[in-house]
Amino acid sequence: MTTIHDVARHAGVSAATVSRVLNGHRTVDETLATRVRAAAEELGYQPNILARNLRKSQTNLWAVIISDVNNPFFTSLVRGVEDVAQQAGYSVLLCNSDENPDKESSYVTAVLAQQIAGVIISPSTRSESIAQLVEGSRAVVTIDREVSDVDTDAVLVDNERGAQAATAHLIEQGYARIACITGPRDVTTATSRLQGYRDALREAGRPYDENLVRFSNFRESGGKQAMADLLDSGVGPDAVFATNNLMTVGALETLAERGIGIPDPVGVVGFDELPWADLVRPSLSTVAQPTYEVGQTAAQLLLKRLENPDEEYATITLSTKLNVRDSSRR
Numbered sequence: 048m049t050t051i052h053d054v055a056r057h058a059g060v061s062a063a064t065v066s067r068v069l070n071g072h073r074t075v076d077e078t079l080a081t082r083v084r085a086a087a088e089e090l091g092y093q094p095n096i097l098a099r100n101l102r103k104s105q106t107n108l109w110a111v112i113i114s115d116v117n118n119p120f121f122t123s124l125v126r127g128v129e130d131v132a133q134q135a136g137y138s139v140l141l142c143n144s145d146e147n148p149d150k151e152s153s154y155v156t157a158v159l160a161q162q163i164a165g166v167i168i169s170p171s172t173r174s175e176s177i178a179q180l181v182e183g184s185r186a187v188v189t190i191d192r193e194v195s196d197v198d199t200d201a202v203l204v205d206n207e208r209g210a211q212a213a214t215a216h217l218i219e220q221g222y223a224r225i226a227c228i229t230g231p232r233d234v235t236t237a238t239s240r241l242q243g244y245r246d247a248l249r250e251a252g253r254p255y256d257e258n259l260v261r262f263s264n265f266r267e268s269g270g271k272q273a274m275a276d277l278l279d280s281g282v283g284p285d286a287v288f289a290t291n292n293l294m295t296v297g298a299l300e301t302l303a304e305r306g307i308g309i310p311d312p313v314g315v316v317g318f319d320e321l322p323w324a325d326l327v328r329p330s331l332s333t334v335a336q337p338t339y340e341v342g343q344t345a346a347q348l349l350l351k352r353l354e355n356p357d358e359e360y361a362t363i364t365l366s367t368k369l370n371v372r373d374s375s376r377r
Contacts (some may be wrong), residue, residue: 049092051182052175054077055196058086062178063198067357109139109349110158112151113162114191115265116143118293120319120338121169124190127342128167135350137164144171146265151176159183165349167342170194186352188345193235200348201362202341204237209334209367211250213288213316216332216369218251220377222286222314226259228273228298229290239260240290240318258282263294270297285312286375292319295331297355315374329373337365 051069060079067075068083075083086092113121129139139309140163144151148171155176158166165186170177177197180187188200217225226245230237245255258320259282265267270289274297277284289295295317302313309315309329320335344363351358 049090050178051092051151052178053090054083054086054092055178057090058082061182061196061198063360066181066184098167106162106164107137108161108163109137109346110142110145110154110163110166110168111139112142112154112166114144114146114169114171115293116141118290118291119264119321120336123338124342127339127344128346129349131343131346144169146171148176149342152179153180158185163354167345167349179230186349186356188349188352190341190345191236196362200345200352200360202345202348203362203364204336204341205364205366206239207243207246209318209336209369210240210288210290211247212243212369213318213332213334213369214244214247215251216371217251217286217288217314217316217375218247220286220310220314222377224256224259224282224284225286225288226261226277226282226284227290228261228263228277228289228294229240230263230265230294234265235246237265237290242363244288256282259284265291266296267293267297267300270294270299273299274298274301278307286314286316288316288317288318292317292321292333295319295321295333299331309374312375314377316369320370324370324372332372332375333370335365335368335370340365 051062051065055065060083064075064079065083068080109132125141132139144155151171160298166180167188167190169191170189174194174197177187177194177199181197190202214225227241248255261273261276263273283371287298289298302309307313316332318334320333324331324333348361
């Protein structure tokens with residue numbers, strides 16, 4: 048069956064533009080609108096009338112679909128969403144996609160079936176789920192990760208600058224062989240943080256060495272294995288920048304198991320604040336994200352979208368903060 052995503056590709060526009068045209072909104076340039084209608088007719092697209100009718104009887108529920116419920120990053124974020132939602136008379140359902148695109152898709156199907164009013168989602172590597180929500184006339188705000196081919200409101204953080212600050216700090220402390228443990232190659236947060244690491248090296252006049260980089264899975268087990276692989280590979284890193292909190296924990300576990308001291312001989316900086324970062328010895332240097340503010344801002348954008356469906360989409364990028372502690376001080 049032809050989908051709104053097929054029409055968008057055929058017309059060379061976003062799925063959101065197709066949705067606005069086929070729903071009769073007058074905010075789309077007439078040249079684009081004509082192209083969309085022609086593509087829909089050529090492909091034999093039939094609008095999802097059921098989804099459109101269900102929109103009239105939406106509930107006062109929001110769904111928050113996160114990628115990993117075990118990640119402390121999302122705890123404060125979800126609280127930010129909930130506080131805004133409660134004040135506005137909405138309740139929040141929490142869904143954990145577990146970094147699994149198929150599981151994410153099943154939640155999206157449930158969202159559409161249950162007439163949930165709006166969705167805040169940390170998307171997987173595929174954009175089909177976001178396109179489904181747009182086609183089903185749901186208000187959508189993406190968080191944490193970018194989606195390139197579907198128009199939505201979005202709340203991001205400045206990942207590149209945060210990673211650059213962390214790496215530059217390690218350079219300033221005199222570390223010479225700084226490794227980077229980052230996430231999957233097809234996840235925007237991983238690639239952005241790797242780019243920030245590379246930028247800091249370039250600005251310091253240092254070469255980028257692929258042997259000092261490991262791609263992992265944003266999980267504790269992945270960070271542990273990546274750190275072990277770095278130590279066993281013969282590259283001899285004297286510092287490591289881990290691009291999320293769980294992989295930082297895994298890297299620390301490997302260093303502890305092997306009796307390797309921190310910050311000498313190996314310095315450590317992680318991305319994402321951890322509640323116990325000040326309590327461990329040595330205390331842990333981190334790049335902190337404004338997680339509560341991310342959730343709060345996403346909820347505010349969702350409210351605006353529900354009130355004004357035809358407004359231009361907004362992307363808000365929030366700043367990070369480098370918290371320097373003992374794990375990276377020489």
